[in-house]
Amino acid sequence: MTRVEIDGVERAYGAVKVLKGIHLDIEPGEFVVLLGPSGCGKSTLLASIAGLDPVQGGEIRFDGRDVARDEPSDREIGMVFQSYALYPTMTVRKNMSFALRVAGMAKPEIDERVNWAAGVLQIEPLLERKPAALSGGQRQRVAIGRALVRKAKVFLFDEPLSNLDAKLRGEMRAEIKALHEKLQTTFIYVTHDQIEAMTLATRIAVMSGGEIQQFGTPDEIYRFPQTRFVADFIGAPSMNFVDAVLRVEGGRASLEMGQVRVELDDYAFAAPPRDGQPVIFGTRPERITLQGDPSPGAIPARVTGVEPMGADTLVWLDTDGHRWSARVSPEEANALGREVHARPDPQGISLFEPESERRL
Amino acid sequence: MRIRPQTLARLVLVPTILLTVIGVYGSILWTVNISFTSSGFLPTGKYVGLDRYYELWGQARWRVAYTNLFVFGGLYIFFCIGAGLLLAIALDQGVRGRSFFQTIFLYPIALSFIVTGLAWRWILNPTTGLEAYVRGLGYEGFSFGWLSDPDMAIFTLVIAGVWHSAGLMMVIIFAGLQSIDGEIWRAGRVDGISRFHMYRGVVLPMLFPVFVTCLVLLAMNVVRSYDLVVAMTGGGPGYSTDVPAKYIVDHLFDRANIGRASAGATMLLLTVMAIIALSTYLGRKETRR
Amino acid sequence: MKDQNAIAMAAIYAFLAIAAAFFAIPLIIMLLTSFKTAEEVREGSIFFLPESWSLAAWGKAWGEACIGRVCEGIGGNFWNSVLITVLATSISLLLASLNGFALAQWRLRMSGPILGMLLIGAFIPYQIMIYPLVRLFATGGMHQTLGAIVTVHVLFGLPILTLIFRNFYIGLPEELIKAARVDGAGFFQIYGMIIVPMSVNVFLVAAILSITGVWNDYLLGLIFAGPNFQPMTVSLQNLVGTQMGLPEYNVNMAATILTALPPLAVYLLSGKYFVRGVTAGAVKG
Numbered sequence: 001m002t003r004v005e006i007d008g009v010e011r012a013y014g015a016v017k018v019l020k021g022i023h024l025d026i027e028p029g030e031f032v033v034l035l036g037p038s039g040c041g042k043s044t045l046l047a048s049i050a051g052l053d054p055v056q057g058g059e060i061r062f063d064g065r066d067v068a069r070d071e072p073s074d075r076e077i078g079m080v081f082q083s084y085a086l087y088p089t090m091t092v093r094k095n096m097s098f099a100l101r102v103a104g105m106a107k108p109e110i111d112e113r114v115n116w117a118a119g120v121l122q123i124e125p126l127l128e129r130k131p132a133a134l135s136g137g138q139r140q141r142v143a144i145g146r147a148l149v150r151k152a153k154v155f156l157f158d159e160p161l162s163n164l165d166a167k168l169r170g171e172m173r174a175e176i177k178a179l180h181e182k183l184q185t186t187f188i189y190v191t192h193d194q195i196e197a198m199t200l201a202t203r204i205a206v207m208s209g210g211e212i213q214q215f216g217t218p219d220e221i222y223r224f225p226q227t228r229f230v231a232d233f234i235g236a237p238s239m240n241f242v243d244a245v246l247r248v249e250g251g252r253a254s255l256e257m258g259q260v261r262v263e264l265d266d267y268a269f270a271a272p273p274r275d276g277q278p279v280i281f282g283t284r285p286e287r288i289t290l291q292g293d294p295s296p297g298a299i300p301a302r303v304t305g306v307e308p309m310g311a312d313t314l315v316w317l318d319t320d321g322h323r324w325s326a327r328v329s330p331e332e333a334n335a336l337g338r339e340v341h342a343r344p345d346p347q348g349i350s351l352f353e354p355e356s357e358r359r360l
Numbered sequence: 361m362r363i364r365p366q367t368l369a370r371l372v373l374v375p376t377i378l379l380t381v382i383g384v385y386g387s388i389l390w391t392v393n394i395s396f397t398s399s400g401f402l403p404t405g406k407y408v409g410l411d412r413y414y415e416l417w418g419q420a421r422w423r424v425a426y427t428n429l430f431v432f433g434g435l436y437i438f439f440c441i442g443a444g445l446l447l448a449i450a451l452d453q454g455v456r457g458r459s460f461f462q463t464i465f466l467y468p469i470a471l472s473f474i475v476t477g478l479a480w481r482w483i484l485n486p487t488t489g490l491e492a493y494v495r496g497l498g499y500e501g502f503s504f505g506w507l508s509d510p511d512m513a514i515f516t517l518v519i520a521g522v523w524h525s526a527g528l529m530m531v532i533i534f535a536g537l538q539s540i541d542g543e544i545w546r547a548g549r550v551d552g553i554s555r556f557h558m559y560r561g562v563v564l565p566m567l568f569p570v571f572v573t574c575l576v577l578l579a580m581n582v583v584r585s586y587d588l589v590v591a592m593t594g595g596g597p598g599y600s601t602d603v604p605a606k607y608i609v610d611h612l613f614d615r616a617n618i619g620r621a622s623a624g625a626t627m628l629l630l631t632v633m634a635i636i637a638l639s640t641y642l643g644r645k646e647t648r649r
Numbered sequence: 650m651k652d653q654n655a656i657a658m659a660a661i662y663a664f665l666a667i668a669a670a671f672f673a674i675p676l677i678i679m680l681l682t683s684f685k686t687a688e689e690v691r692e693g694s695i696f697f698l699p700e701s702w703s704l705a706a707w708g709k710a711w712g713e714a715c716i717g718r719v720c721e722g723i724g725g726n727f728w729n730s731v732l733i734t735v736l737a738t739s740i741s742l743l744l745a746s747l748n749g750f751a752l753a754q755w756r757l758r759m760s761g762p763i764l765g766m767l768l769i770g771a772f773i774p775y776q777i778m779i780y781p782l783v784r785l786f787a788t789g790g791m792h793q794t795l796g797a798i799v800t801v802h803v804l805f806g807l808p809i810l811t812l813i814f815r816n817f818y819i820g821l822p823e824e825l826i827k828a829a830r831v832d833g834a835g836f837f838q839i840y841g842m843i844i845v846p847m848s849v850n851v852f853l854v855a856a857i858l859s860i861t862g863v864w865n866d867y868l869l870g871l872i873f874a875g876p877n878f879q880p881m882t883v884s885l886q887n888l889v890g891t892q893m894g895l896p897e898y899n900v901n902m903a904a905t906i907l908t909a910l911p912p913l914a915v916y917l918l919s920g921k922y923f924v925r926g927v928t929a930g931a932v933k934g
Contacts, residue, residue, distance in 0.1 A: 052827050071364065073833030085824035089846035098842070099832035146832070158824075368836035369755035372747040373763060376807055382785075383804045384770035387778035394780075403784070447668060450661050463917075464669045467676070469927055470916035472865030474882045475909045478889055479675045482682065482898060483695065493694040523672065531924055584774045587867040591886055608776040609868070618780060625777040632772055 001028035002153040002186045004049070008058035009068070011044055018044045020210040021058065026203075031180050031187040033197040036207035037233065043158060045207070046190045050156050051075050062153060073099075078147025079156040082163060084139045086131040086146075093127040096145045117148040120182070137168045144179070157189040161196065173199060194234055198222070206230045224350070228357035231282050231350055237314065239282045239350065240324040242299075246351075248275040255281055255351075258320065262297045266346050270360055279360060280352040287348030288326040290315065290340045298341035306333055317342060388629065395622035403618050412623040422624060425602040428514055429631070432603065433582035435518045436525075441574050443522060444529025449559065451530070452537045462534075466527035473524065477591025480520040481507065510600035513593050517585075517601060520592060525581060529574050536570035537563065569643065576639045583632055604628050683707060683903035690898045706899035710907060714900050716887045723904050726884040730864055730911075732795070733880055737802035738859040741810050742852060744803065749814025750844055754826050764815065771808035779872055786873070793875025801873050802863050810855050817851045818844070850922070857919050858926040861912045881908045 004026040011019040018041045026032050034042040047053035049060055051072035060068040067075045086095050093114055100110045118124045121141045131139055140160060147155055157176070161169045177200055180187050191197055197204050198218045206213045206221060206229075214226040225231035231239045244257045253264040253273045262281075264273075291298060301324065305316035313333035317324040319342065326342060351360040363371075395412055398405030416422050447465055451458050468476065483489045484507045491504040506512035540563055548558045586605040589595055595602040595610075604624055611621035678695050683706050685699040712722040752760040782801060786792040791800075821844075829839045845852075870880035885908045889901045916923050 047827075050827070050831060052830065072827075072830045077831060079828065079831045081824040081828055083822050083824050085822060085828035087825065087829070087843050087847075089843070098829070098834070102833045102838055102842075146828070150832070363835075365830065365836040365839070366755055366757070369751040369757060372744075372751050372836075373757075376744055376748050376767070376811070377763065379800075379804050379807070380767055380770055383782060383801075384773065384778060385766075387781035387785075388773060390781040390784075391777050403780075443668075446664070450665055450668075453658070453661055455658075455661060455665065461665050461669060464672050466924070466927075467913065467916055468672060470861055470912040470923070471909045472867060472882050472912070474865075474867050474886050475905050478885070478901065478905045479679050482902065483675060483678055488690070488898065489695055493696050496694055523675065527672065528927055532928055535928060580772060584776075586776070587882075590867070591889075594890070605774060605776045609779075609872075612780050613872070621780070625774075628774055629777050632774060636769070636772055 001184060002062050003028045003064070004154060004186055004188065005061040005064075006045070006049070006058070007061065009045070009048055009055050009060060010057035011041075011048060011053065011055055018210050019048065019055075022210075022212060024205055024212060024215060026186060026188065029184045029186055031177075031189065031200055031202045033201035033204045034188065034190045034207060035194060035197040035204050035233075036192065036213075038192060040207040041210040042190045042192075042207045046156055046158055046188060049154070049188060050077055050079055076150070076153045077156055078150050078152030078154075079158065080140075080143045080147055080160045082159040084131075084143040084163075086139055086142055088131055091128050091130055092123065092134070092142050092145075095131070095142055096127075096149050099146070099150050113149045113151070114145075117145045120148060120179070121145050136164050137172060140164065140172055144176075153185070155183075155185055155187045157187065159191055160189075161191070162193070169196075176200065194236070206233060208233070223348075224359070225282075226359045228280060228282070228352045231352070235284055237285055237325045239284050240288070240322070241280055241282045242319065242322050242324075243354070244279050244281040246273050246275065246277040246279055248273050255279070255349075257281065257299065260297065260299050262344060262349070263346060264349065264351075267349055267351065273360070278354055280354055280357070282350040282352065283344040283348055285314065285325040286312075286327040287345040288324075288328075289343045289345070290326055290328055290332065290336060291343060292335075292337055292340060294341050295343065298343040301340055301342045303336060303338055303340055306336075308333070315340075391622045391625050392629070394618060395626045397619050399619035399622070401616040401618070405619055408619075412619045413627075416620055416623045416627070421599045421602060422604075422607060424599055425604050425607045426627070428601060428603050429582065432514055432517055432521070432585065433579065435515070436521045436582060437575060437578045439518065439522045440526045440529050440578055441533075441571065443526040444533050444574070447526070447530040448533040448537055451534055462527075462531070465530050468524045469528045471524065473585075473587035474591045476520050476524045477588045480516065480523070481592050484516055484519075507593065508597055510597045513597060513601045517588060517592060521581075521585070521588060524588075525578065528577075532574055532577075533567065533570060536567045540566060572639055572642045575642075576635065579635045579639075580632075583628060583635070604631075679902045679906055682899055683710075683906055685899050687897055687899055706897070706903040707907070709897075710888075710900045710904035714888055714897075714904065716884060723881055723884045723888060723907065726879055726881040727907065729874070729878045730881040733798055733802065733870070733874070733878065734860055734863045736795070736799045737806065737863045738856055740799065741803050741806045741859050742855055745807055745810035745855065746814045746845070746848065746852065747840065748807070748811040749816075749818050750840055752811070752815045753818035754821065754823065764812070767808040767811055771805075775805065775868055779868070783872065793873065793877075795874075795878050798870065798874040798878055798880075801869050802866070805869070806859055806862060810859060813855050813858070814848070814851060817848055821847070853919070853922050854926045857915055857923050860915055861923075861926075864912050 006022050006024040006026075009019055009022045010017070022045060024032075034045060036042045044053055048055045051067070051070055055068050058068065059066045062075065087098065090098065096114045096117060097110045100113065114127070115124070118127055121144060123138065123141050123145060126134060126138055126142070131142070134142065143160070160176075161172055164172060173196060189200060201218055203215060203217055204221050205215045208229050214221055214230045221230060222234055225234065225239075228241070242257060244255045247254050247256050247261075253267065253269070255262040255264055294300065299319050301317040301319040303315060304318050307314040307316070308330060312327050313330050315326045315328055315333055315336065317326060317340070324342065352358060353360055394403050396407050396409060397403070398408045398411070451461060455461070484504070486492070486505040486508060491502060494502040494504070506516045544562060545558065548562065553561075584605060585603055586609065589601055589603050589606050593601040595606050604627065608621045608624045608628065611617045611624065681697070681699060682690060682695060684702045684704070686701075686703050686705065689700060710722055711724040713720055714722045751757065752764055783792065786797045791797045825843065826839060829843055834842065865882065866880070867882045867886065870883045874880055874883070885904050888904055
């Protein structure tokens with residue numbers, strides 16, 4: 001188990017800064033997912049950790065030792081690539097033993113390790129086949145096995161499931177999670193798929209524009225997004241937003257949106273709220289209840305579309321020019337008229353400062 | 361300390377770069393430089409400006425050689441591409457035995473120009489070859505003595521050259537025809553357009569870049585043509601089939617006139633640069649369309 | 650409509666048959682002539698079959714034919730050509746594949762200009778460079794040695810061969826190299842254990858191109874090989890060009906076919922690889 005500390009890592013391609021001084025402190029044995037849209041720098045960060053992309057500033061420490069200028073092979077890492085990158089001319093066994101053979105390990109030990117990894121991944125019957133004769137899922141397993149035999153201190157995954165079909169992806173996801181639980185090694189995993197991130201990670205680092213927006217458990221990321229970007233990026237459909245003004249009267253804070261007032265008694269402010277302060281109000285679709293009749297704290301809205309998803313139904317709303325969505329039960333959705341009132345759950349509110357877009 | 365792989369990647373390029381910079385670019389500069397000197401047997405002459413070029417162009421042999429470059433080159437390129445195109449289109453009609461025909465059309469490209477030249481010299485030899493055969497058949501008046509006719513000998517080079525290279529053009533153009541999407545042919549049939557018009561109006565314009573490639577490939581053969589001339593006519597009769605490449609080699613090694621040979625070589629270099637410029641222009645024009 | 654099609658197809662076959670005759674006849678005539686006796690060649694037509702198939706001309710061409718005053722045939726030059734071709738091809742392939750790998754997969758800043766420099770050089774006719782190269786070799790005491798002729802073949806063969814390898818390697822996924830680096834393999838280990846096994850076909854294509862190119866060369870052999878390593882094409886031309894007395898056409902043709910045989914064999918045996926080799930030059934980037 002290895003602690004990975006990323007300390008001020010910088011990388012630029014010409015004038016374009018891809019990593020703007022990244023700080024990340026990964027505990028031993030954690031499963032950290034780097035999540036973000038394409039071009040956010042997550043793959044570059046992973047390549048920097050692997051040593052495949054030279055960093056221009058900062059340190060990368062494995063258990064306190066700076067490896068930022070070491071060759072990839074000196075970092076004791078295992079890496080699984082999106083395209084699997086299996087060596088096409090070698091059998092599965094040769095693929096898995098390649099690193100050990102290069103390192104000059106004795107044959108009995110190589111065999112022992114390959115057999116062990118093949119056992120863990122249940123690919124013993126495939127050992128003498130060439131990659132071309134394997135299915136996508138099997139190739140994925142071999143790619144993981146190649147990292148496994150090296151008994152690496154840190155496992156790196158670069159979007160490993162994106163070439164698989166939906167069903168297989170679900171299965172492999174569960175297997176990778178089980179593997180982590182079994183090995184207890186530090187895993188760093190890059191993806192743009194939030195479901196993968198949510199299900200796998202002990203902690204998620206959401207990245208955007210070469211910076212870490214938030215580093216926290218899946219629950220924290222989902223329920224308490226620290227920036228508007230995170231709130232918007234996580235969740236499908238994404239969080240509903242509207243501009244509002246804070247009111248503080250007699251020590252009680254509330255939110256004013258036109259005619260509507262929402263009490264904020266339960267909101268944990270990061271800094272004391274000021275009266276008249278403009279804010280961005282956000283709430284998730286499943287934190288909205290829809291009613292036919294007006295009531296205090298409910299926002300009038302018009303129904304623009306209904307999408308039954310099976311377990312629940314997504315209702316698209318127009319709230320004074322904003323496009324909102326609400327997730328309700330199919331029964332509730334059937335009972336709705338054209339004009340409704342959307343009541344946000346006070347427990348599920350996020351407020352952001354309009355300028356910095358940071359959480360209040 | 362271990363050497364980083366990126367460093368090794370740079371290091372393996374060093375021999376090639378050194379070889380090319382010295383062997384190719386250094387040699388070119390050296391030759392261009394010598395072309396401005398009075399060098400004869402040894403490259404030690406004084407600078408004489410453009411004198412060697414005046415001398416060169418004042419000489420009938422060089423003018424014939426340089427003209428031949430275009431006479432031979434123009435006909436060779438025209439017939440190679442023409443024959444290659446016709447053969448490729450014929451093979452594209454779903455004929456049987458395609459690979460058999462292709463094997464026969466293409467094999468000359470595996471032979472050297474020396475072999476090509478000697479073979480055709482034997483066939484076109486008036487006393488023993490084709491002429492003798494046809495006369496033997498009873499056509500006593502038949503005459504095919506191009507090889508020994510100063511006005512016609514250049515055309516024997518064209519025949520041999522086309523025989524050697526037309527197959528390659530066929531293969532390249534055929535690959536181009538095959539790469540055209542079958543849907544275009546189906547669209548043409550739906551629109552009721554004849555195969556002839558499909559080729560002329562749609563398919564051949566699409567192959568424009570392929571023709572540029574063919575042109576460049578053949579033009580390089582023309583500029584380099586030395587072996588074929590040596591084997592077939594030796595530049596004769598007289599110097600009627602001389603070409604710049606042969607002129608240069610003769611003046612370098614047999615006539616020991618390095619300065620003039622270098623001037624000729626520099627002219628050839630300028631010609632090549634013009635060809636490169638032309639093909640780049642044609643390539644650009646294509647992408648802009 | 651049916652009839653029209655049939656007529657058109659018949660015309661196409663007729664055209665192809667005539668073309669095939671045009672291409673095939675020179676080789677057939679060479680073969681026929683080489684099997685005739687000297688007497689028959691003088692008297693009969695080139696199109697007649699030999700009365701008695703004789704291998705005498707072949708034997709003479711290989712071991713006894715006179716070039717000037719030396720009557721040793723061109724068999725010895727065959728082995729010179731083999732030696733030059735094998736050496737030049739192996740060195741070129743090694744260098745070109747390493748170059749192609751380095752240029753394609755290592756994100757070197759100068760890879761574009763280096764490739765451009767190589768390829769532009771490949772367009773320049775040899776005549777412009779041979780004399781300075783002769784001087785250079787003479788200065789180094791290498792003039793007209795095996796080293797000199799092999800070096801010039803490597804020099805002039807490298808650009809196109811490098812391009813062939815580079816174009817193949819640029820299509821390989823970058824992640825393959827990354828995976829190998831994570832696995833601890835260095836530059837030459839990746840090259841030898843992963844890249845070379847993957848590019849056997851490309852080596853074949855490049856080898857065909859190099860072998861036919863080097864074997865068929867005349868000019869470089871004439872100038873750089875010298876008397877001790879004179880290749881077959883040069884001796885063939887000398888044999889035909891400098892005969893004293895009556896020309897022995899049957900011997901000439903046997904010698905010509907002997908010279909043409911190795912590349913012809915490569916052509917017939919390698920099939921589609923040969924086509925890929927000769928057209929590889931056509932698909933410049």
